Structure formats: structure tokens, C-alpha cells
Amino acid sequence: MNQDSRELPGAVTVLGTGAGALSSAMEASLAGVDVTVADFERFRGNIDAIAESGVIKLKAPWHGITEAPATASLDPAAAAAAADVIIVSVPAFGHDTFAELLAAHARPGTQVIFAGEGGGSLALVAAMNRAGRAVDLEIAELNSLPYGARVRAPGLITASRKVGGTIAAGIPAGNAAVQTACALWPSVTAAESVLETVLLNFNAIDHVPPILGNLGAIEGGAGKFLLWGVGASPAVSRFIGAIDEELIEIRRTLGFSNLKGYEEYLVEQGFAPELKDSLHATLQSSAFADSTFGTGPNALESRYVTEDVPYALCLMSSIGAEVGVPTPTIDAMIHLASIATETDYRAQGRTLATFGLAGLGRDGLLRATSTGQW
Incomplete structure (x- = not known):
């Protein structure tokens, strides 16, 4: 434009x-x-x-x-x-x-x-x-x-x-x-599509993995935790990257031309100066590395879990299922978050069915979200 x-x-x-x-x-x-x-x-x-x-x-x-x-x-x-x-x-x-x-x-x-x-x-x-x-x-x-x-x-x-x-x-x-x-x-x-805005949700990509990957520190006592500093270890960064790869594959299957990943968007948003040789290195060079997250027994009541799991990850998983793209890492995050919080996010979460969009298949989903007719 x-x-x-x-x-x-x-x-x-x-x-x-x-x-x-x-x-x-x-x-x-x-x-x-x-x-x-x-x-x-x-x-x-x-x-x-x-x-x-x-x-x-x-x-x-x-x-x-x-x-x-x-x-x-x-x-x-x-x-x-x-x-x-x-x-x-x-x-x-x-x-x-x-x-x-x-x-x-x-x-x-x-x-x-x-x-x-x-x-x-x-x-x-x-x-x-x-x-x-x-x-x-x-x-x-x-x-x-x-x-x-x-x-x-x-x-x-x-x-x-x-x-x-x-x-x-x-x-x-x-x-x-x-x-x-x-x-x-x-x-x-x-x-191109509101499906693209739904799937390119940075919070859903980078909030949940470092919380679930550091539950001992998150719940261990009141204080502050460097969620994307210490918390985004090489292994946790690989969780973030795996979620991103699943979402890129859904976007590819839907035919969208923009297939830029989370790491590229860290730079494009101005949070990281440049791409490094790994997502972990890029995160450590970013402004996020100094960002803290409040810890303690109620830490899992944060919107980083209560919003991003049921309202974002569950919806993303349902889109993947609708178009035939497996989302094992996203599904694992939903499952582990449900156990950690004693909440059935699968039952409560927002999905395509919530909006009356389930069962349309790839082409029907694209057509409905383009026209608003469903």
C-alpha cells in the first residue's frame, strides 16, 4: 500500500x-x-x-x-x-x-x-x-x-x-x-487474510514455552525472573522455534505469500538489532533479554497463560487440524498448561467451531474469512 x-x-x-x-x-x-x-x-x-x-x-x-x-x-x-x-x-x-x-x-x-x-x-x-x-x-x-x-x-x-x-x-x-x-x-x-493475523501471534509463540520450561523458577517464590534471558535457554528457544515452524507451515498450506518467521519479526519490530546464528542468540541480543516476569504461587494466573493458551494456541491448533497440518508442539503446550493450571483448556479454548467455521476445509475456510459469509 x-x-x-x-x-x-x-x-x-x-x-x-x-x-x-x-x-x-x-x-x-x-x-x-x-x-x-x-x-x-x-x-x-x-x-x-x-x-x-x-x-x-x-x-x-x-x-x-x-x-x-x-x-x-x-x-x-x-x-x-x-x-x-x-x-x-x-x-x-x-x-x-x-x-x-x-x-x-x-x-x-x-x-x-x-x-x-x-x-x-x-x-x-x-x-x-x-x-x-x-x-x-x-x-x-x-x-x-x-x-x-x-x-x-x-x-x-x-x-x-x-x-x-x-x-x-x-x-x-x-x-x-x-x-x-x-x-x-x-x-x-x-x-492477505484475518487467518494470517490470527496465526502470526507473537505472544502465543514466545510467552508459553519459557513459562512451562521454567516452572520451578516461576512458581518457586515471589520475585522477578528473566523470562527471555535466563528463561529462553537454547532448549526453550527450540520450543519457541518449533511452534513458529508449525505456524509457518499452516500459513504455507493456506497459500499466504508472507512466510517470515518469529525471529525475523523480532528484528522487524525493532526488538533485536539483527539475526544471529540461532534463535537463542537473537533472543539474547534482543530487548526481551532484560524483561522480567513476576514469579510466585499465583504466577500461572498471568495472561501469558490464561489468554495465550485458550484464546490463541487452541485456535491455532484447530486451524492446523482443519487444513491438515499437524501441530504437535502447540498441542503439547496446551496439554502441559492444562496440567499445570488444572484447567481443561481444550474444553474451554477458542477454536474454529467457536465461530461456526469448523468443517469447511482449507478452501471453504479461506473463502468464508475473505467474504464474511458463513
Whole structure:
């Protein structure tokens, strides 16, 4: 896509008040877009902070506090109904809640962009199908957040942009919402299919193996653990690489042209300076090597497990099964995580069947996710 063809919308409504949502709202506002941030009553503290000050605040050590104007609403249904462009940035376990809201309230022709882990577009089409509504929205999703971000206080974030490595795809494929996503986030590039955004989930690839491969240290006592430093040993790095190879094979079987792997994306996102002679060496040279993970008896309650296993790995495994690609490493991670947490992630996890997409086969799956008709 030609950068010069990207046009920013005049206004966007951002649903959610987490780090990704506020970073997206901040960037849009600083680019001159009118921004409304909306969330539910249980997140009133976040909304009130924006409503009272009229701004979102970004704290960066090199230039202090930056402020960007925004309005705030505790009525996300009304905010969605009034919007022409909507960004949904919530964890994957929030996709269904906002999908149901949008299926009921978003006006035909509205652009909806899910910013975060993939799968939100599938949840929205499934919700519209359940509601008996034609897919009359232009839907897009990213494969990950284009930031590393944290909420430090209500309405206050720290965030850094990735320099690349984030993709966007749409239902229907190639719609205007994909172009809008690429305009809002200049580092984002268009992809072929929402199956690609689902399968290129960096968190699912690199979160679970170092946790399961270091359970003694993770659960042994309260503290901090270098998850991708000490934790990403050569053997654990091979687990990460094996998951990536299975996902690349699924993407190859689906016929996608982009077959870049996780290690290449570490460099493309700006986390590693260059490819080394092994994934282990590349990880050790990356910014991740200094990143810590909180340890202790409740460590496995982290979203690194409770989100990435049931909402990502289970879905990936089901896509592999649908198109005839074995996923033994992914399946092993699901199985071991289920044992470790005493949770049946296979029974609870999100799969193609969750969205009504099971049994279509390769060509049917590609056609359905391209058109939104299933």
C-alpha cells in the first residue's frame, strides 16, 4: 500500500481503557483525529480521569508528560452507535463482549478495527450471525499491538512504538478499515487474510514455552525472573522455534505469500538489532533479554497463560487440524498448561467451531474469512 494513499479519519471512538486502547487513542489524537474513549461502568476510574482532565497523558523519560485531547464516555453502546470508525483494543477474552455490543449497535458501513491479538474480527462476524444481521460492517484486525505499553495510573500510560512487524487484515478482505488501520499506525502493513493475523501471534509463540520450561523458577517464590534471558535457554528457544515452524507451515498450506518467521519479526519490530546464528542468540541480543516476569504461587494466573493458551494456541491448533497440518508442539503446550493450571483448556479454548467455521476445509475456510459469509 502506498503511504501517500493513506488518509486519516476525522474522528475515532476507542472502546477499552487498557494500555493498547489508550496508546491508540493517544496516537490518533496527536495526529489530529477527534477521539472518544468509551468503556463500561466497572472501568469508571479510567474514564473519569480522562473526562475530568480532557486529555490522555503519556509519560516518557526523555520528554516528561505529553498530553493529547480526548473525550470520554461510560456508554460504549451509544458511543459505538454514533461512530464511523471504531477501534476495539481489549484482551482476547473481551472480544465477545464488544462483538455482541457492536453487532447490536454499530451502524451499517462503520469501520471496526480490533487492535491487539487476532480473532476479534471472527468474533464480531459470529456475533452478527447469531443476531441474524448481515455482515454490513467493514472489519479489520491487527496481529498484535503496534506498541509496548503499560497503564501507570488512570489516564496515564507509558508506551513505545514498534518500528514495524504489525499487520492488518479485514473481513471482507482488503476493505477500507484495513486502509484506515495502516493510516492510523504508519508501521502497520496490509496482509492477505484475518487467518494470517490470527496465526502470526507473537505472544502465543514466545510467552508459553519459557513459562512451562521454567516452572520451578516461576512458581518457586515471589520475585522477578528473566523470562527471555535466563528463561529462553537454547532448549526453550527450540520450543519457541518449533511452534513458529508449525505456524509457518499452516500459513504455507493456506497459500499466504508472507512466510517470515518469529525471529525475523523480532528484528522487524525493532526488538533485536539483527539475526544471529540461532534463535537463542537473537533472543539474547534482543530487548526481551532484560524483561522480567513476576514469579510466585499465583504466577500461572498471568495472561501469558490464561489468554495465550485458550484464546490463541487452541485456535491455532484447530486451524492446523482443519487444513491438515499437524501441530504437535502447540498441542503439547496446551496439554502441559492444562496440567499445570488444572484447567481443561481444550474444553474451554477458542477454536474454529467457536465461530461456526469448523468443517469447511482449507478452501471453504479461506473463502468464508475473505467474504464474511458463513
